[in-house]
Amino acid sequence: MRTDDTPRIVASVLDFAPTAFLARLALVGAYLAGGIAKLGDWPAAVAEQAHFGLAPPALWAALTIAVELVGPLLILSGRLVWLGAGMLGVFTFLAAVIANAFWAMPAGPERFAATNAFFEHMGLVGGFVLVAILARRGRRSA
Template identity: 70%
Template sequence: MSRSPASSRVDATPAFASAILGWGGTAFLARLALCGAYLLGGVVKLTDFHGAVAEQAHFGMPHPALFAMLTIAVELIGPALVLSGRLVWLGAGMLGVFTGLAAITANAFWTMHGPERFGATNAFFEHLGLIGGFVLTAIMAERRPSGS
């Protein structure tokens, strides 16, 4: 009995994984997982604007109220675009740039020492991973057949 070339490949996707990846809801749930913290953060900041302004002041942002409003807008509009499947490149781009700026501002590990540096280094590189996820999300949306 001969095996087909595809089934004998070591890197062939198992049937259960193909079923999960092929299910229509998987892509949406993955985008929700990627954007969920931003969406939640935007809602929390919107409902506690004073706290959002205080957070911006804590990070030394000039005009903290303005930066709080901009942060809320990015954290709500970016996920809405990514989750809607419309202008995904824009929503993912907004969130990716925001994440990069936040990583540099809040996790400047190169200025820290000791345990603080360790935590900030991990958080910085986790943020880079999120940026990669946003780039991949935009790539996948671009490759999606029109009308789907």
């Protein structure tokens, strides 16, 4: 008797070796792209931090670039995944609180958009926790 109710086609996709890497790449791709873009346009990276009231903005821009590049590389490499996932999870949570403070906005379309963006970012935080859990479980069973 089968105890796994996963359809065969789904199981074959999930068991396909590159699927896990591609899923991690999909999760961290925007961070890599953001880090590379900020690195390529330092004045814009600094201006972005100043826009959100972070001082000194150059320090925050450098930290943002480091997190957006190092975190994904750790997750993709499979080494210190907990650290990479933690870096991106904390970064994403703080960015959502700073950039999407919907609770401080008057009702209207901007608040609606900020609310959606905030909770989408919380979903990413959950994804990073799951990445760390799965990496830990994978190491224990290896």
